[in-house]
Amino acid sequence: MADALRVALAGLGTVGAGVVRVLDANRDLIARRAGRPIEVVAVSARDRHKDRGIDLNRFDWVDDTGALAHADADVVVELIGGSDGPALALARATLAAGKGFVTANKAMLAHHGYELAQAAEAAGAPLKFEAAVAGGIPVIKGLREGAAANAIARVYGVLNGTCNFILSTMEAEGRDFAEVLAEAQALGFAEADPSFDIDGVDAAHKLSILAAIAFGSRPAFDAVEAHGIRGVLAADIAEAAALGYRVRLLGVAEAGASGLFQRVHPHLVPVSHPLAHVTGSTNAVVAEGNFVGRLLFQGAGAGEGPTASAVVADLIDIARREFGPPFAMPAASLETPEPADGxxxxxxxxxxxxxxxxxxxxxxxxxxxxxxxxxxxxxxxxxxxxxxxxxxxxxxxxxxxxxxxxxxxxxxxxxxxxxxxxxxxxxx
CATH class of the missing domain: 3.30.70.260 (ACT domain)
Structure with a gap:
């Protein structure tokens, strides 16, 4: 068997610790599928002494996260988050060093994805981000590879588990938004400051990435029109039900003669549509191809296990040396379409x-x-x-x-x- 793929891991929160657990639990299976072992060799996080339920003594500890780009590793995994700051600096330094880079950071990709794709291409290094959209659902791979022969007419779906938990709970129990939001925060489905989720920003980050892959365009977060669910009342959900609909926050992207349309907005979804039956924190993405027809990707959109699974899947691809352009085509081919007039x-x-x-x-x-x-x-x-x-x-x-x-x-x-x-x- 070939030499191990050596991994440096930045961030040991829920997902980072989950990556270590997945690699430990499925070590032999992963090695067989990858054709070589995958080993974490170095880690970096804010608190060295925090109990994460995993043994960190076997890894080199690096205090300066940015130094991971120069660690004795083949791939750097970034799980610290943020569109700029340490995450972006680490991405730039890692790709400049010709090393592979794996991230779950949708905000960074939405704002700087084109730049990073250029850097990866120039270095001949892999840039992978399956975990950045819809957690454990292989929607990036599905669009980039499985649907590669198709012209995609539209891609849309439930992209934020927090909003979907709130809306489907309001639907099932007839409760108002503020009460269910408080419950979501208590259960850990929503942050103490839930603005990114409930105002549609998180979904807009993900939509811009999906649109880039589906339509061969540069990620354009600033062109996404984002509205959240703060104004939805229990009475609206009840009225929608009486009319034969369910309320869901959808991200919708569609390319046409007038440009690229991208919007996150609450929708009434017919009960006959698969998205009407997506409940709880589940995510689901629909892509419509001109030959494959309607594709539905559905599953757990967040959480330690699903997101860590997606990160490790990217590492397996890199271990197999299976990677191509990050956004499905060479960076020079990515277009900058005009935003369509909604x-x-x-x-x-x-x-x-x-x-x-x-x-x-x-x-x-x-x-x-x-x-x-x-x-x-x-x-x-x-x-x-x-x-x-x-x-x-x-x-x-x-x-x-x-x-x-x-x-x-x-x-x-x-x-x-x-x-x-x-x-x-x-x-x-």
Whole structure:
């Protein structure tokens, strides 16, 4: 058997410790599949003395994380996170040294993926990041390799487990957002500051990576329109259910003649669609190819075991010397498409208003929709007033999104509204 693949590991949090556990537990199987042993030889983390439940005495400890790029190792695994700072410095130094680099850092790839792909290509070194999107689900490999013969029309899915746990729990139990968020934080599904998750930023990072692979473009996080789930009420989820839908936060990317469209936004998903049945912290990604048809990748999107599994899968590929361009084609071939105008997209929408309980409010809303050219399929008001306000929901016929935006702009500042309207797209 060939010499071992030597690995330097930066970050010994949940996933980093998990990588060590996977390599220990499946050592012989991994060596057989890789054609050579895979061994961690050096590690670096903030606290040398923290009990992580693994034996660190067998590894060289490196206090300066950046020095791992020059350790006696073939590959550096980065699991410290952050779009810039030590993680980016380590990536640049590792690739400049001609060594392989494996990361789960979606923020860094979303912001600097093109630069790192160029550096990897120039050095002839592997850059792998299966764990950066959807945890243990092999969606990167599936798009980059399994669907390589296809033109991808659209890629979309449930990309954030925290939001999906919150929405599916609200759906199952009829509870409001704030209460379920607190539970998610207590269970460890959400951070103390959950903004990256619930405001759609985490999903936007992942979507920009998927779009780059699917459409042969440079990762463009700044072009992703991101909206989260803070405004979703239990009443919205109940109304969606009554209409035959479930609420999910979806990332959607689609390439067309007008450019590349990328958006993270809460959607009403028909109960007949597979994504409507993705619950808890599960992730799922759908890709639509012109020959393979609809592909569905579904599984655990986070956690020690699934994410560590994806990291080790990348190491096995490197041990086999199986790697190609990080974003499925040479960096020089990656395009920089114009961001598509979402306003010209056609679809149906769910718009919910919180309004004063008085005569004439419905007429005011209907008039704003009419004047903007929005055709209303149904207008729904259920329940009695609470604190003088009632909820009114509208489902539109198919039409340009720009018209809905114009209608909402006409209603901005109206004394009839007691809160910000909630706009959710209907997946079609």
């Amino acid at each position: 306003g010209s997209r056609r679809g149906r929408a769910y718009v919910r208003f919180s309004v004063v309980d008085k005569v004439g409010v419905l007429a005011e809303i209907a008039a704003a929709m009419r004047d903007a050219g929005v055709s209303i399929e149904s207008l729904i008001q259920r329940g009695a007033a609470v604190d003088g306000s009632v909820l009114v929901a509208i489902v539109t016929h198919e039409g340009p999104e720009r018209s809905v935006a114009q209608a909402l702009e006409r209603l901005r500042g109206s004394q009839s509204l007691t809160g910000e309207p909630l706009w959710m797209h209907i997946l079609g």
